[in-house]
Amino acid sequence: QSALTQPASVSGSPGQSITISCTGTSSDVGGYNYVSWYQQHPGKVPKLMIYEVSNRPSGISDRFSGSKSGNTASLTISGLQAEDEADYYCSSHTTRNTLLFGGGTKVTVL
Amino acid sequence: EVQLVESGGGLVQPGGSLRLSCAASAFTFSNYWMHWVRQAPGKGLVWVSRISSDGNTTSYAESVKGRFTISRDNAKNTLYLQMNSLSHEDTAIYYCARDRGRGSGRSGMDVWGQGTTVTVSS
Numbered sequence: 001q002s003a004l005t006q007p008a009s010v011s012g013s014p015g016q017s018i019t020i021s022c023t024g025t026s027s028d029v030g031g032y033n034y035v036s037w038y039q040q041h042p043g044k045v046p047k048l049m050i051y052e053v054s055n056r057p058s059g060i061s062d063r064f065s066g067s068k069s070g071n072t073a074s075l076t077i078s079g080l081q082a083e084d085e086a087d088y089y090c091s092s093h094t095t096r097n098t099l100l101f102g103g104g105t106k107v108t109v110l
Numbered sequence: 111e112v113q114l115v116e117s118g119g120g121l122v123q124p125g126g127s128l129r130l131s132c133a134a135s136a137f138t139f140s141n142y143w144m145h146w147v148r149q150a151p152g153k154g155l156v157w158v159s160r161i162s163s164d165g166n167t168t169s170y171a172e173s174v175k176g177r178f179t180i181s182r183d184n185a186k187n188t189l190y191l192q193m194n195s196l197s198h199e200d201t202a203i204y205y206c207a208r209d210r211g212r213g214s215g216r217s218g219m220d221v222w223g224q225g226t227t228v229t230v231s232s
Contacts, residue, residue: 003154032216034216034217034218036217036218036219038219040155045205045222045223046147046207046219046222048219050218051211051217051218057218057220098157098160098169098171098172099145099157099216100157101155102154103154104154104155
């Protein structure tokens with residue numbers, strides 16, 4: 001199974017909003033509301049930012065939001081801050097009863 | 111503090127085997143589905159395997175099916191990954207992670223270990 005498709009990089013200035021897309025198929029992203037998003041800073045452990053498409057775990061800033069339309073999920077970061085510079089990965093449950101990650105998106109704060 | 115601690119990584123020759131362990135603490139381990147996820151040097155996250163809270167249901171990525179076996183010992187609060195027929199492509203940091211959804215293992219991984227490094231090389 002190929003990885004979910006994410007843009008390699010997204011950038012924005014402090015205070016701006018950016019959106020990261022995660023495109024799959026009807027066999028994964030489009031077929032289930034089990035899309036998660038993870039943040040990973042260099043040399044650090046991944047951190048869950050969004051689960052089940054649009055839910056934030058306790059302690060995650062409301063500047064992070066998730067959504068889905070068809071086979072594409074999205075993560076929006078509003079009020080971009082320097083600390084948001086990191087790699088972001090989406091993941092989805094699949095019809096094969098497996099889990100698939102996206103290739104990752106590097107977010108740069110200009 | 112809720113914690114996962116992996117161990118068992120190291121250097122192994124191609125074709126060799128390795129068993130990873132993941133010790134859980136400060137939560138009711140037997141209530142949660144668990145995952146293994148790996149990350150090759152400089153690359154992205156790749157899901158490896160998942161096991162149900164009672165250990166009776168497992169699933170694997172195609173790339174490891176038939177070579178890797180996930181298991182758990184709820185009495186010891188420990189998750190395992192038996193890796194056989196290792197190849198260079200299996201070189202990675204291996205993370206164990208807890209799924210936040212107790213019922214299905216699909217909800218998202220909310221607790222991660224620090225990872226253990228596996229290097230496959232002759």
